[in-house]
Amino acid sequence: MRAAIVEEFGPPEVVHVRDTAVPRLKPGAVLVRVAAAAVTSGDARIRGAHFPPGFGSVSRLVFGLRRPRRPILGGVFSGTVEAVGARVQGIAVGDEVCGMTGAAMGTHAEYVAVPAKKLAHKPASVTHEQAAGVLFGGSAALHFLRAANTGPGSTVLVIGASGAIGTNAVQLAKHLGATVTAVTSGANAGFVTGLGADDTVDYTTTGLDDLDRRFDVVLDAVGTLDRHSAPSLLADGGTAVLAVASLGDNVFARGGVKAGVASERAEDFSTLVGLVADGVLRVVIEEVVDLDEIVAAHRRVDSGHKVGNLVVRC
Known part of the structure; x- marks a missing residue:
């Protein structure tokens, strides 16, 4: 199969597309022919060994000391079931499925082997590009909003809204x-207003310290805040969630400030693609590229200015 291979940490140019072996299928896993995968900030962070403050040594132990331990990156996919393991039930060859692979990665390839419990069936009305585009950001957003008990009447500040x-x-x-x-x-x-935002703050002209409002929920998706600065934006009893946080913030965040890794659950994948199918959730995709263009996709992620998601056809 063809796959995007990363054999050393470095800039986007370390990614090379070439032939490699199809993954072996274990009894509880499913082999998926990947139609579309996302290229995310997580992929770029691993490729470049650019980890949040304090996580350098820990992340190298997890992802590789001198080179990526798993050379095929990508943690999000949508595709068609090619084969099923002997112990798999409820999934058949030909089913259209989507999911996330976590630290196992491997989705920037024509095939990926995934534990059946990590899969969700894709509705026929949702394209593979939409499914691949919604899961990374959607599952994280859903996890963090739930962690902050977001509900009717809440006031929410989303930092990094595009x-x-x-x-x-x-x-x-x-x-x-x-x-x-x-x-x-x-x-x-105008774009985020079109997504439903009631108000916007232009970070190029207005600092968060200048805001005269406080919020029930603050979701920082880009690492602007820390455990010390976040409370100043909270209303009484409010919660700030740091999606990109240092090791210190993960360990010592208390009270109204929370940090940590978002969960990856098949039931959440089903919820998200269901919302897409129902027209409730719009999947924002900046560009869809072929696997041979994955280096350019990594460059765009590295720029820090992509809007929504980048999807690669495998």
Whole structure:
């Protein structure tokens, strides 16, 4: 099969597309012919060994000391079942499925082997590109909004509202009944308003310290805040969730500030693609590229200015 291989940490140019072996199928796993996969900030972070403060040594132990332990990156996919393991039930060859692979990665390839419990069936009305585009940011946004008990009447501030997590957070918060203020560039203000934001803050002209409002929920999707600065934006009893946090914030965040890794659950994948099928959730995809263009996709992620998601056809 063809796959995007990363054999050393470094810039986007370390990614090379070439032939490699099809993954072996274990009894509880499913072999999926990948139709579309996402290229995310997580992929770029691993490829470049650019980890949040304090996580350098720990992340190298997990992902590889001198080179990536798993050379095929990508943690999100949508495709068609090619084969099923002997112990798999409820999934058949030919089913269209989507999911996430976590630390196992491997989705930037023509085939990926995935534990059956990590899969969700894809509705026929949802394209493979949409399914691959919604899961990374959507599952993170859903996890963090739930962690902050977002619900009807909540006031929510989304920092990084035009990114993969932010575009989903704006829409999901509105779906949960919240009033949403989106922090983004002035150029993207109209765009996030179209997603449902009730108000916008242009971070290029207005600092968060200048805001005269406080919020029940603050979701920082880009690492602007820490455990010390976040409380100043909270209303009484509010919760700030740091999607990109240092090791210190993960360990020592207390009270109204939460940090940690978002869960990856098949039931959440089903919820998200169901919302897409129902027209409730719009999947924001900046560009869909072929596997041979994956280096350019990594460059765009590295720029920090992509809007929504980048999807690669495998």
